[in-house]
Amino acid sequence: MTVKFPENFWWGSSASGPQTEGRYENDGKSESIWDHWFQTEPEKYFDGVGPEKTSRVYKKYKEDIQLMKQIGHNTFRTSIQWSRLIPNGVGEVNQEAVRFYNDYIDELIANGIEPFMNLYHFDMPFALQEKGGWLSRETVEAYVVYVKTCFELFGDRVKHWFTHNEPVVPVEGGYLYQFHYPCEIDMKKAVTVGYHEVLSSAKAIQAYHEMGLDGEIGIILNLTPSYPRDEKNPEDVKAAKIADAFFNRSFLDPSVKGEFPADLVEIVKDLEMLPEIHEGDLETIQNNTVDILGINYYTPRRIKAKETPVDHTHGPMPDDYFDVYDMPGKKMNPYRGWEIYEKGIYDILTNTRENYGNIRCYISENGMGVEGEERFINDQGQIEDDYRIEFVKDHLSYVHQAIQEGTNCVGYHMWTCMDNWSWLNAYKNRYGFIAVDLAQEGKRTIKKSGHWYKTVSDNNGF
Ligand code: BGP
Numbered sequence: 001m002t003v004k005f006p007e008n009f010w011w012g013s014s015a016s017g018p019q020t021e022g023r024y025e026n027d028g029k030s031e032s033i034w035d036h037w038f039q040t041e042p043e044k045y046f047d048g049v050g051p052e053k054t055s056r057v058y059k060k061y062k063e064d065i066q067l068m069k070q071i072g073h074n075t076f077r078t079s080i081q082w083s084r085l086i087p088n089g090v091g092e093v094n095q096e097a098v099r100f101y102n103d104y105i106d107e108l109i110a111n112g113i114e115p116f117m118n119l120y121h122f123d124m125p126f127a128l129q130e131k132g133g134w135l136s137r138e139t140v141e142a143y144v145v146y147v148k149t150c151f152e153l154f155g156d157r158v159k160h161w162f163t164h165n166e167p168v169v170p171v172e173g174g175y176l177y178q179f180h181y182p183c184e185i186d187m188k189k190a191v192t193v194g195y196h197e198v199l200s201s202a203k204a205i206q207a208y209h210e211m212g213l214d215g216e217i218g219i220i221l222n223l224t225p226s227y228p229r230d231e232k233n234p235e236d237v238k239a240a241k242i243a244d245a246f247f248n249r250s251f252l253d254p255s256v257k258g259e260f261p262a263d264l265v266e267i268v269k270d271l272e273m274l275p276e277i278h279e280g281d282l283e284t285i286q287n288n289t290v291d292i293l294g295i296n297y298y299t300p301r302r303i304k305a306k307e308t309p310v311d312h313t314h315g316p317m318p319d320d321y322f323d324v325y326d327m328p329g330k331k332m333n334p335y336r337g338w339e340i341y342e343k344g345i346y347d348i349l350t351n352t353r354e355n356y357g358n359i360r361c362y363i364s365e366n367g368m369g370v371e372g373e374e375r376f377i378n379d380q381g382q383i384e385d386d387y388r389i390e391f392v393k394d395h396l397s398y399v400h401q402a403i404q405e406g407t408n409c410v411g412y413h414m415w416t417c418m419d420n421w422s423w424l425n426a427y428k429n430r431y432g433f434i435a436v437d438l439a440q441e442g443k444r445t446i447k448k449s450g451h452w453y454k455t456v457s458d459n460n461g462f
Helices: 032-041 057-070 095-110 135-156 166-173 186-209 236-255 261-271 281-287 343-355 385-402 446-459
Strands: 011-015 075-079 114-118 160-165 216-222 226-228 294-295 301-304 361-366 409-415 434-437 443-446
Touching: 011 186, 011 446, 032 409, 057 095, 057 114, 057 443, 057 446, 075 160, 075 261, 075 409, 075 434, 095 261, 114 186, 135 160, 135 186, 160 186, 166 186, 166 216, 166 236, 186 281, 186 434, 216 236, 216 361, 216 385, 226 236, 236 261, 236 301, 236 443, 294 385, 301 446, 343 361
Parallel strands: 011 075, 011 409, 075 114, 114 160, 160 216, 216 294, 226 301, 294 361, 361 409
Antiparallel strands: 434 443
């Protein structure tokens, strides 16, 4: 044994409601933006598989929790679907949803798995999207009512809450790079959406703390360390810093420090795209920072100074300030098209220690999506995913090193427990410790990595 983690380390995985639950007759769920988008443009989704056909967790959660136990989980994160709990976004609470989430939570606890709940995972109720979604201040107010409802209903048992998962993604996907609904390109809207998400998070934290529940609340951010092509080239360094402001510090700074990064504010001001800030907003953000930070890490961002001409077709874009650097020789996950750079996780953790007050944190997602895993099925019907074991092990070694150096990191969650539906990619890339066979009503089979993870959890290391 060489790598040993601190006592009570969280071993588990993460998932989300919209990617796992599925839709069933009389379940009372309304449409989220994903359900709606699939109805209008199904061809956008890989193999035409939509969000109603996810891994059937709504029906299978009891079986799934037994499997989680078998692969050594002591913790597990999923999300509550707003469109399930409060179908219109505001107003009536769906009692079927209350029953489902209560049972799901109770079953996890009864099996020794602590539930972590995220409150927003890209899944705006369509009724609110029609009124602007995160562009509208009304959504912020509706969100506060929704999260208070969650705390009241489930806060006696759920002790780890998260206001958002990767809030920068709805900004990028929905309003800059067109991979989320409403698929627009509009920097001004992007800024407003991001601002309202930050504000909603602070308000949720405030509400949670005011209720005096004995748990903690944080946010989950996808941090993509921004590396300059050449550290000795000031233009590259400057460009990398701007990319870092757009994609990391935009949410990291307000969430942990209670303020927006000055360089980003400067850029937005110059563009005359500052959002509408109401009196008291900035104090709310300042006074309601996170108790804990969830860190999702998949891939770094390689940046060089702008070399290509600025494209003015769609108005300003973050990319006007930098170019992506295609580093020769980088290690790739070809299925997802993401670079694998294990040390990135260590750099993020070091940054939180040195520059963010060593905030209590955990790795809330990290993982490897692979297409066509049936290739690796052995005689016993098990997927031998040695590449996933290696991926997790390599990242964990760096997490361990950061902890040895004093970073306050208290757990590791892999994305994901069982293969799930991934937005426009649907079931293309499989991420799970457990395989899901869609042709056989979602039959589950633990992969080699799942069995390996159990030994890691049992030994608290490897
Ligand atoms: C994160 C999201 C997850 C999950 C994961 C894998 O960004 O929080 O919801 O989907 O990435 O990415 P993808 O599904 O795009 O391959």
